[in-house]
Amino acid sequence: MSRADTAVILDFETSGLSPDSGDRAIEIGAVKIVEGKVTERFQSLINPDMYISSFIEDYTGITNAELKNAPTSEHVMSQFANFIEGFNLIAHNASFDKRFLDAELARISRSYAGEFTCSLLAARRIYQDAPNHRLGTLVDYIGLPSDGTFHRALYDSEMTAKVWLAMLSDIQEQFALEAIPFSLMKKLNKTAKKSVRDFLVKAGAA
């Protein structure tokens, strides 16, 4: 049984919202957690072979000048495919990062065996009283220390990992669950919000 506190939490900065519209990854950041502790980190800029808009330069702080000298996607994604091998994957709004991961890996004919789950969908269920479920808001809502350097890949993956571990800790304590399996968090992503409490109580009793 794979544990939900053992996984790779990843985050892409990209040139836009959709690889299907020609957008590319410009930075990847990730942390590997094993039994709740960060054991490895991965970070690299990625040369997207295109100019990024001034909006994206402002949003991320990543400039066209930096990207011009960045390593190729082929190089970075090959290393990243090795990094995630054997691990399940987590991202904040996973459907977004999964699309870019799949698109960039497809370019080098690589794939991965791990399963994806989403910290955003989990947070919408576990923290239903939060003002909203953006990463930065959740960091404040939970009371995690932050220097506010959001919108960079490694920082966002680090903060997503902290939010994820806080959620696991909270539901573990609240519903008397032990060593929460990854499969439980995947099911939680698809559980109706109104019945999530019953779902977790039953999971604790099982």
Added chain:
DNA sequence: TGCCAGGCCCTCTTTAGGGCCTT
């Protein structure tokens, strides 16, 4: 030329529309 995302989830719903999230 002009357009430009997509999945989840709520509700004034299900023969639909719009807000939330990610860059």
